[in-house]
Amino acid sequence: MKLKRQLMAASLFMLALPWAGCQYVREAESALRAGQLQSLEATGQAINSLLAQQEWGLVTKASTDGAEPLFAPERPWIAILDGYLDEWQSMPARRLENGEFAADLRMFTRGDKLYLHVSVEDSERSYFDPMRGIANNGDHIVLRSGNGIDYRLAASAPGQLIARYQSGNRTLYEREIAGYWLETQQGYHLEAVVPLALLKGKLGLYAVNASAIASDNAYLSHYNFSDQQPPRLITTRVDLERTLALFQQPSLKLSVIDSQGWHRASVGELASYQYGPARTTTSHGALKALYRAILETPPAPPSNSSQLFGQEKTAPILAAINGQTAAGWYRQPHSSERSLVSAAIPIKKQVVSAQNGSGELKSDDVQYGVLLLEQSSESYLSLTDRAFSKLFLSSTIALLIGAAGLFGYVSWLSWRIRRLNRSTQSAVDHQGNFSSTFKPSRTSDEIGDLSRGFGELLNRVQQYTNYLQTLSRKLSHELRTPLAVVHSSLDNLSMSNGDKQEREMYQKRAKEGANRLSSLLTAMSEASRLEESIKHGDQEIEAIDLNLMFREVIAAYKDVYTQHNLMLSECEQPLVANIAPELLVQLTDKLVDNAASFAPEGSDIKIRLSRNSNKVELRIENTGPRLPEAMQHQLFDNMVSVREKEKSDGGSHLGLGLHIVKLIADFHGAAVTANNLEDGSGVAFTLVIPIDDNKHA
Structure with a gap:
């Protein structure tokens, strides 16, 4: 799947926005309903306080002779x-x-x-x-x-x-x-x-x-x-209905029920209620249907156990007759869309009576009826309906804007990636030749980093390719000279007139040429053998005093590099580290040999040991040509050389020495760097080796 399709598929998570909005509307509707129930109960308590002030004849007895009222x-x-x-x-x-x-x-x-x-x-x-x-x-x-x-x-x-x-x-x-x-x-x-x-x-x-x-x-x-x-003939009381009419509200139905469940007074209707003057603000039918589908479905109204007209014995009414307030939310009878909130509140009257045997008075709450309050939920549903309409419209617009913005961003992102792909492909032709058409991006995002990474990689590959292209010429030059020495020495030896001293001279020259060929072959395979040795763990780690080791090594170097002055600065603190001595000596050989090959004859090569906290620093400085700025970070790569011409000392320089230094440094967990001296007079190589005093014997 292409990146554009992947990101478009991931954008489906934006649908969580309308889902969260629907959940919010649902919670808001539930909170409004709870508030309406509380308001209904408060209204009922206020009406009860008024009804309890007089007798309404609501206490009736059940029929015992089977004659239903x-x-x-x-x-x-x-x-x-x-x-x-x-x-x-x-x-x-x-x-x-x-x-x-x-x-x-x-x-x-x-x-x-x-x-x-x-x-x-x-x-x-x-x-x-x-x-x-x-x-x-x-x-x-x-x-x-x-x-x-x-x-x-x-x-x-x-x-x-x-x-x-x-x-x-x-x-x-x-x-x-x-x-x-x-x-x-x-x-x-x-x-x-x-x-x-x-x-x-x-x-x-x-x-x-x-x-x-x-x-x-x-x-x-x-x-x-x-x-x-x-x-009995049960009739409604007009005076009681006039009292209830004082509390009449839109979409609110008030009923008073006696102790046997008969309706004695009723005012108000459960008509649909529209909040405010705005019939024009109601939502579209489809949107309203969607809104109602999101909301909770109200339960069915409580069933009436009485089959007689005018008598109601539902569970809330029976609970209120027994003295318990019962509130609930139901579907309106004969309507599948509308709902109502209902509260059945006991009507109690405080009766004062005297205790037997004493003059103390006591008051009892006598229950003699039920106040039933029913209100249509359309009042607050119209509020949440309009809120849902606005939320739906704003969510839809936000989704469209987000989708358009995301599509545009994805298209721009895909265009940048395709351009990077075309630039990378055009940087190298089918013959392996590099062109200068690749231009790294300057943007600071991840694609810009990727573009610059590709540019750096291409530069390194180009340099490595150039090195490989010149390797045959270098090898030809390196091998031709010792071979010519061997051939000429053998020819002169065969044409010699028997002079022993002359024959020995020709034999010595031929041997020197053969040794030079051997050193060239050894240098070519040294790096791979060292890497295999490190990989298989053939090197032994020992606790070595670096001051002592470098003192002996530098003393030996002074006999080899007689054209230079080798100067060792030891550290005053103990420098005991867990290292592989042979590998570290080999690393030092390469660095000192590299310094000697570039330093002018008679110049100083400074070797300095120092300690900083739990790290040992080996620094080798030499005067001579500066490092090219573009090559400072590539010196330790395999088969990379910055030499413009080889010295006439007969040494082989295939660009492997510093790569071997890097392998040995990595084995010890050390860091090796190369920098030009601040005064521009030469180059300094620095090796930083971590040490742990707790591991020392």
């Missing part, structure tokens, strides 16, 4: 008494079934009136006969009030119905009850309005299905009929 919520409209279901469609129905027929009951209150609608399924309908008594007379609905009076709602024909009740032996009409009877294909509809004062807080309702009279006795079918007291 009927619930009629307060509604703000008046129904037109025409028997039709148009106004009642939004009201849930309570289903009444009894085998032969069924009925749907809907009820609500408005002020002091109870409105009810009964849809009866009856295949055989019979109407009230005015010529007979009210008992067992046609199909009709019976309303039993709390004082035991049965109000029979019947009609002689479709239209206005009449409410009658029995008082002793008399049949009386109840003028305050009005209604309408509407015949349908399935049966009939009965719609009526009843004053709540007549019912006395209870309502027993049953339908009488009378077939055609076959004898003196009519066949009757009853629903919800009992000779016992009728069930």
Whole structure:
């Protein structure tokens, strides 16, 4: 894979930016939700403080006779008494079934009136006969009030119905009850309005299905009929709703529930809420769907264990009835997108009572209801929705800018690398000739360092190649002279007239030429043999006193290099180091020989030993030509020579001596350098050897 594609693939890590943004939005949404829950609970506590100041009649008892209470919520409209279901469609129905027929009951209150609608399924309908008594007379609905009076709602024909009740032996009409009877294909509809004062807080309702009279006795079918007291009629309290309305807020629904789970008051709606005036600031549908997908999915609303309309027995409500505050976050009923936060708070009232046997007073918290607060999450979701939209837009722009910048940078980087590759390839042609077209980069980055490294490498290869190209000429020159000496000596020896002294002279010259050839061959193989010896660890390390060793070595050098003055400056401190003596002497041989070959005859060669902390420094100085600036760092490379011409002393100089010095220095962990003297009069070679006094014997 090319570098551009690799870097573009690596740029995919930039996708961590929108991921981190989504995590931030998710955490922000969670924090806002927690804040909304805290605010909801604080509002609930404030409402509780107000509700606890008076009695609201919220303590009720569960039914023990199986007669379930009927619930009629307060509604703000008046129904037109025409028997039709148009106004009642939004009201849930309570289903009444009894085998032969069924009925749907809907009820609500408005002020002091109870409105009810009964849809009866009856295949055989019979109407009230005015010529007979009210008992067992046609199909009709019976309303039993709390004082035991049965109000029979019947009609002689479709239209206005009449409410009658029995008082002793008399049949009386109840003028305050009005209604309408509407015949349908399935049966009939009965719609009526009843004053709540007549019912006395209870309502027993049953339908009488009378077939055609076959004898003196009519066949009757009853629903919800009992000779016992009728069930309670649960209604919402308008005064309690007015109190709750003081705390009404947008998208906030407040409900008060009694001790049996019946709704007694409710204000507000869980409508969607838009923060601020900006319907135009909402995000696009696709973006909103993406935002909602990122957020946590709210759990389903708690299930209601009661099947009765108006009664709620969910887990939070039951917990609050038992005195524990329950808060949660749920999906709104009948909506898969919206969510709500809910808090069920116990309504407690402090009751003061006296202790038995003492005059001390004590106060107890008496629980008598539940305050349920529900608020749509759209209020804060609209905030995070807009924040997510801005974040998504800014992240997208940042990604595009980053991708464009990265693509441009990668293209520029690839162009520089390709240019470096072309320059490197064009520096050497197919014949191995070097050109001067390679120009190292001046930039300070890694590619610039690589370019300069290539330039230095090419220069060294060029110098090494030039040396190899001139090596044959050097070898030819070096070998031709001793061979000519050998040949001429042998020719003269064969033509000699037998003079012993003359023959010995020719033999000596031939031997000298052969020895010179041998030294040339030895110099060529010396470096490789030394490197192999070091690699296989053939050298023994000993603790040697360098002052003593160099004193003896320099004394021997004075006999060899008689044309120069060798001067040794010893160190006053002990210089005991763990070294390979033979190798270090060989290194000194090369350095002294190199100094003698360049120093003028009669000049001084200074050898100085010194110690600096845990290092020993050997410095050899000689007067003579300076080192070329371009070659100072390449002197110790293999087969590199800076000699312009060879001396006539018969020595061989193939550029291997200083390379051997470098091999020996590396073996000892030492550093060797070559520098021109500060006054420009010559050259100094410095060897720095580390020593460890703890290892000395």
